[in-house]
Amino acid sequence: MSSERDKLLETIRCPACRGELSFRNDEEELFCTGCNLTFPIRDGIPRLLLPSLRDALLAGATAVGMDAQQVETALSFGFEWHRFPEMYREWEQQFLDYMRPHGSDFFKGKKVLDAGCGNGRFAHYAAKYGAEVWAIDLGPAVEVAKRNTESAGVVNVVQADLHSPPFALESFDFIYSIGVLHHLPDPEAAFRSLLRFLKPGGEVQIYLYWKPERQPIKALLLTAVTGVRQLTTRLPHRMVHALSYPFAVGAFAFFVWPYRILRTVPALRDVAEKMPMKQYAGFPFRVCVNDQLDRFSAPIENRYTRADVEKWLKAAGLESPLVGENFGWIGTGRKAVEIG
Ligand SMILES: [Zn+2]
Numbered sequence: 095m096s097s098e099r100d101k102l103l104e105t106i107r108c109p110a111c112r113g114e115l116s117f118r119n120d121e122e123e124l125f126c127t128g129c130n131l132t133f134p135i136r137d138g139i140p141r142l143l144l145p146s147l148r149d150a151l152l153a154g155a156t157a158v159g160m161d162a163q164q165v166e167t168a169l170s171f172g173f174e175w176h177r178f179p180e181m182y183r184e185w186e187q188q189f190l191d192y193m194r195p196h197g198s199d200f201f202k203g204k205k206v207l208d209a210g211c212g213n214g215r216f217a218h219y220a221a222k223y224g225a226e227v228w229a230i231d232l233g234p235a236v237e238v239a240k241r242n243t244e245s246a247g248v249v250n251v252v253q254a255d256l257h258s259p260p261f262a263l264e265s266f267d268f269i270y271s272i273g274v275l276h277h278l279p280d281p282e283a284a285f286r287s288l289l290r291f292l293k294p295g296g297e298v299q300i301y302l303y304w305k306p307e308r309q310p311i312k313a314l315l316l317t318a319v320t321g322v323r324q325l326t327t328r329l330p331h332r333m334v335h336a337l338s339y340p341f342a343v344g345a346f347a348f349f350v351w352p353y354r355i356l357r358t359v360p361a362l363r364d365v366a367e368k369m370p371m372k373q374y375a376g377f378p379f380r381v382c383v384n385d386q387l388d389r390f391s392a393p394i395e396n397r398y399t400r401a402d403v404e405k406w407l408k409a410a411g412l413e414s415p416l417v418g419e420n421f422g423w424i425g426t427g428r429k430a431v432e433i434g
Contacts, residue, residue: 102140102250105228108133109142109260139236141253142260151233151253160279163393164255167277168233170391173331175213175235178384181242184377189219191420192272192301201225204267209256209288210274214239214249221247225268228261230254256284263290270299273422276396282406289410294431298412302423305397312370316397319389326390338386345382350374373421398423 099117106115106124113128124133124140134141134152141152150157150165157165190198202224208217211229217239221227227249229239236253243249254260256271257278269292275281285300292298306312326334349371356366366372374382389395403423407415412427 105250105262105265106140106142106252106260107262109144109254109258112262137237137240139240139251139253143232143253143255144258147232147255163279164232166393168231168235170233170331170393171212171231171277171388172234173335174384174387174391175238177335177387178380179213179238179242180380181213181215181218182378182381184381185215186219187376189216192216192424193270193299194418194420194424195416195426196297196299198223201268205265207259207261207266207269207288207291209259209269209271211235211239211251212274214242214251216270216272217249217251218243218246220270221249226250228252228266230256230259232256257287259288259291261291264293264296266291267293267296268299269296272299272301273303275300276303276398277392277394278396279394281396282409285406286410289412289429292429294429297426297428300403300425301420302403302425303395303397304419304422305399305402307399309368311368315370320395323390323395327393329391331391334391335387337390338383341386341390342379342383345371345374345386346379350382 103115107113108115108126108128108131110131111126111129113126115124115126118125118132122135124135131145141148143151146157146161147165149155150161151168201220204225206220206225206227208220208227208229211217211231212235214229217227217229221243224247229243229249229251231239231253232255236251240251243251252260269288271288275284278284289298306316326337349369353366353369353372354375356362400417400423403417403425404415407425407427410427411430413430415427418424418426
């Protein structure tokens with residue numbers, strides 16, 4: 095058996111009983127001797143899903159209850175990343191912005207979990223900077239992530255639910271979840287569950303949407319978006335995809351282009367920096383279309399204040415908790431090393 099296979103078996107666990115897995119059926123399946131469940135490996139990706147999620151996501155069965163909400167979210171993002179699979183060089187700076195205060199040298203030699211990898215763009219850069227990355231996502235986005243990370247370095251893409259990551263406890267030096275938790279039914283519980291997979295002394299990094307405070311224009315815009323979402327989250331993904339183009343044109347016409355002009359006038363720079371959606375000034379138009387699809391199709395969207403995020407970090411008992419800003423909140427902290 096190659097060392098790569100050994101490393102896989104060393105790291106992954108059964109999502110149901112956390113037992114060790116072994117290969118079966120010409121290495122096309124993983125088998126848990128603890129609870130007798132089998133998990134397929136498809137397109138080189140282990141699909142470590144519990145039976146109800148596996149049937150809904152891989153065999154088109156109808157999920158019920160909380161699974162249904164999760165499956166709808168996973169399929170919505172799967173649709174998005176299959177439509178927008180391409181990598182942009184602008185994402186390297188975006189990755190570094192999301193990882194602050196950690197720099198590129200932080201990743202070397204670390205075992206890292208990307209919880210909710212989407213199209214794999216962050217896993218790509220974490221691996222490029224020298225980490226051994228384990229990237230999980232619940233939906234069909236894993237196929238795009240696999241392609242986008244193939245040339246980056248060591249990235250293992252696994253289809254899995256981040257509520258129950260299929261790994262040995264305390265496996266990772268660093269866990270990040272960028273733009274994912276706020277789309278889950280119980281974001282704080284999911285965050286807390288991720289911490290179990292962090293080694294003592296390991297660090298966690300999350301990015302969450304912010305709730306506008308004392309920013310009347312952004313608050314008004316958000317109210318409008320929330321209203322429109324009531325309709326668009328019920329539409330077929332294809333239709334929301336088509337609507338994303340006019341939404342993105344609107345965003346550029348009302349905010350991005352005015353921002354580009356206003357910021358060149360010294361007297362108006364302060365006004366410019368308060369413009370909503372100014373972040374798209376640094377990206378190709380297609381990235382904005384992609385984000386509109388994201389905003390208008392993701393079934394759940396939770397938003398937080400800085401105090402909310404501070405409370406999460408404190409309640410989880412993290413050391414050196416820090417909340418930074420990057421068009422949303424970036425929460426960072428270290429898991430305590432127990433002395434005893
Ligand atoms: Zn098991």
